[in-house]
Amino acid sequence: MSTVEPLFSLRPSGGLRRRRIVNKAMESLGTFAALIAVGVLGLVIVSVAVRAAPALSLDFFTKSPSLVGGPGGGISSALVGSALIVAIATAITLPVGVLIAIYLVEFAPPSVGAPIQLILDVLNGLPTIVTGIFVYGLLVIGHTQSAYAGAFALAIVMLPLVARAAQEVLLLVPSALREAGLALGVSRWRTVLGVILPTTLGGILTGAVLAMARAAGETAPLLFTCSIFAPAVSTDVTHALPNIPVLIFTYSEQPDQALHEQAWGAALVLMAFVLFASLSAKALLARSRRKLGR
Amino acid sequence: MTSVPSDFPLTGARRRLGDRIGDVGLRVVTFAAALSAVVLLGAIVWKVLALAWPALSKYGFGFLTSATWDPVKKHFGALSFIYGTAISSFLALLIATPLAIAIALWLSELAPRGARGIIGSLVEMLAAIPSVVLGLWGILVLGPYLSHHLEPWLHSNLGFIPIFGAPEATGTGMFTAALILTIMIVPIIASLCRELFLQVPGELEEGALALGATRWEMVRGVILPATRTGIAAAIILGLGRALGEAIAVTQVIGGGTKISSNIFGPSDTIASKIAASYQGAASGLESSSLLYLGAILLAIGLLTNFAAQVIVRWFDPLRGSH
Numbered sequence: 380m381s382t383v384e385p386l387f388s389l390r391p392s393g394g395l396r397r398r399r400i401v402n403k404a405m406e407s408l409g410t411f412a413a414l415i416a417v418g419v420l421g422l423v424i425v426s427v428a429v430r431a432a433p434a435l436s437l438d439f440f441t442k443s444p445s446l447v448g449g450p451g452g453g454i455s456s457a458l459v460g461s462a463l464i465v466a467i468a469t470a471i472t473l474p475v476g477v478l479i480a481i482y483l484v485e486f487a488p489p490s491v492g493a494p495i496q497l498i499l500d501v502l503n504g505l506p507t508i509v510t511g512i513f514v515y516g517l518l519v520i521g522h523t524q525s526a527y528a529g530a531f532a533l534a535i536v537m538l539p540l541v542a543r544a545a546q547e548v549l550l551l552v553p554s555a556l557r558e559a560g561l562a563l564g565v566s567r568w569r570t571v572l573g574v575i576l577p578t579t580l581g582g583i584l585t586g587a588v589l590a591m592a593r594a595a596g597e598t599a600p601l602l603f604t605c606s607i608f609a610p611a612v613s614t615d616v617t618h619a620l621p622n623i624p625v626l627i628f629t630y631s632e633q634p635d636q637a638l639h640e641q642a643w644g645a646a647l648v649l650m651a652f653v654l655f656a657s658l659s660a661k662a663l664l665a666r667s668r669r670k671l672g673r
Numbered sequence: 674m675t676s677v678p679s680d681f682p683l684t685g686a687r688r689r690l691g692d693r694i695g696d697v698g699l700r701v702v703t704f705a706a707a708l709s710a711v712v713l714l715g716a717i718v719w720k721v722l723a724l725a726w727p728a729l730s731k732y733g734f735g736f737l738t739s740a741t742w743d744p745v746k747k748h749f750g751a752l753s754f755i756y757g758t759a760i761s762s763f764l765a766l767l768i769a770t771p772l773a774i775a776i777a778l779w780l781s782e783l784a785p786r787g788a789r790g791i792i793g794s795l796v797e798m799l800a801a802i803p804s805v806v807l808g809l810w811g812i813l814v815l816g817p818y819l820s821h822h823l824e825p826w827l828h829s830n831l832g833f834i835p836i837f838g839a840p841e842a843t844g845t846g847m848f849t850a851a852l853i854l855t856i857m858i859v860p861i862i863a864s865l866c867r868e869l870f871l872q873v874p875g876e877l878e879e880g881a882l883a884l885g886a887t888r889w890e891m892v893r894g895v896i897l898p899a900t901r902t903g904i905a906a907a908i909i910l911g912l913g914r915a916l917g918e919a920i921a922v923t924q925v926i927g928g929g930t931k932i933s934s935n936i937f938g939p940s941d942t943i944a945s946k947i948a949a950s951y952q953g954a955a956s957g958l959e960s961s962s963l964l965y966l967g968a969i970l971l972a973i974g975l976l977t978n979f980a981a982q983v984i985v986r987w988f989d990p991l992r993g994s995h
């Protein structure tokens with residue numbers, strides 16, 4: 380058998396070699412960019428952890444800040460305050476968010492659903508300090524700052540997140556489930572509340588945890604609503620309560636080594652909570668998605 | 674939430690009446706909740722404008738073009754903050770956009786299967802770091818590093834370009850703020866873009882590769898053109914975030930009303946000025962001027978978000994909704 384000479388050379392020509400070099404260069408740039416992002420994440424986490432280490436002790440979690448701002452003292456009051464504020468915010472926003480999601484998925488005609496979706500997306504992107512100003516005008520002027528004003532501001536920040544998360548799991552419910560309920564003669568509202576909602580409960584709660592993780596770190600909505608407080612532990616929500624984000628913010632602005640150390644400690648606690656909550660929520664969400672069959 | 678009995682009484686008209694009420698009731702309640710989101714946005718606009726009204730009626734639009742902010746003489750203008758906002762966000766976008774698109778391309782096209790999920794979640798974790806923590810890191814770690822190493826080097830080697838002026842000893846300033854903003858918006862733009870790139874039909878990509886295109890040529894010729902509008906929307910969403918970020922910027926930008934070409938100098942953005950003065954407004958006019966700044970921020974936030982959503986909804990051939 381005679382070999383056939385190809386009509387053109389199969390070896391890389393100058394042009395192809397150049398194209399391959401360009402391709403390789405671009406691929407390395409992409410890899411490099413991804414490495415930078417991961418590197419920055421690692422850098423932030425490690426440097427917060429290293430600087431927070433000296434501050435961490437049992438006292439740090441069990442004592443209130445010392446009044447003069449000297450060494451010693453802890454963040455217990457801010458932990459209590461933050462937990463209360465975020466809990467109230469979740470209690471306000473979760474039912475509303477879920478109802479919005481039910482309306483959008485189960486009832487809304489597209490001509491009504493689309494604008495509401497748009498409004499929710501816009502609310503989600505609004506600068507959070509504007510939310511703080513709004514609640515300041517609504518609840519603080521004429522009264523005083525309070526934990527429930529702060530919680531209301533955080534609830535506004537969380538609302539689009541909760542609604543979106545609930546909507547996503549509701550959309551995953553197989554329509555066979557819906558049709559089965561209706562075919563058995565079960566009315567619409569019972570199908571929604573008795574069949575569809577229980578199926579999605581896990582996913583909705585996971586979405587709520589994600590929103591709580593976001594809200595726990597939000598500082599701007601609290602500046603105007605819950606930032607002037609006595610440092611002692613308190614559960615009186617009609618007054619401003621100490622909270623972690625505002626504590627970090629004010630300490631970081633002070634030229635005081637001891638306060639900086641406390642701020643690093645609080646930052647590590649906050650970051651650990653936020654990252655742990657969002658990671659585990661995402662893992663759970665992936666699981667409940669698989670369970671719903673997609 | 675109503676508890677549902679396990680067995681349904683199937684007798685008589687009472688069930689039908691109860692169900693009719695239940696159906697209508699649930700529809701009305703959920704619609705009221707959805708309506709509350711609309712009312713909320715309206716109330717925010719109304720309330721912020723009402724709070725800003727004293728300054729708004731006194732200065733009108735002249736507020737936007739006046740650069741003095743003088744609490745003693747009681748004259749207030751927003752120009753230097755608008756300048757600070759524009760420059761810091763522009764710098765942040767300048768660095769973040771190519772970086773984020775490169776990360777998204779790597780995640781969607783190049784990454785080995787095992788690394789894809791892990792690196793993807795790590796990038797998303799970067800977005801989850803609270804801004805106040807990032808600001809703390811910026812003021813105590815990044816800022817000092819920049820002012821002792823990077824900024825002097827840039828100043829002495831590229832100082833003939835006016836933007837690389839003399840560094841601040843503290844490390845706070847526009848450049849530090851821009852870098853912190855970059856860290857905040859890279860993960861946002863990157864994860865939006867990754868979603869877009871994954872939606873490009875595989876046949877198109879394979880077609881390009883089958884025609885002999887290299888991977889980069891496939892990206893440039895197929896993926897980027899197909900997702901152009903979506904990328905634009907992602908960049909605008911990132912921009913909206915950068916323009917409105919208050920806390921981290923307040924911590925690292927240094928504060929100041931001077932309009933200077935030197936990006937290493939202290940400055941203020943609209944949001945950082947509001948956050949920095951939250952307790953300190955001496956006069957009614959000063960606090961209402963701060964709230965006027967808030968109204969400007971609200972307008973910017975509405976504009977960028979509506980623009981991004983409109984682009985996503987009506988102009989993108991690949992995506993139905995965001």
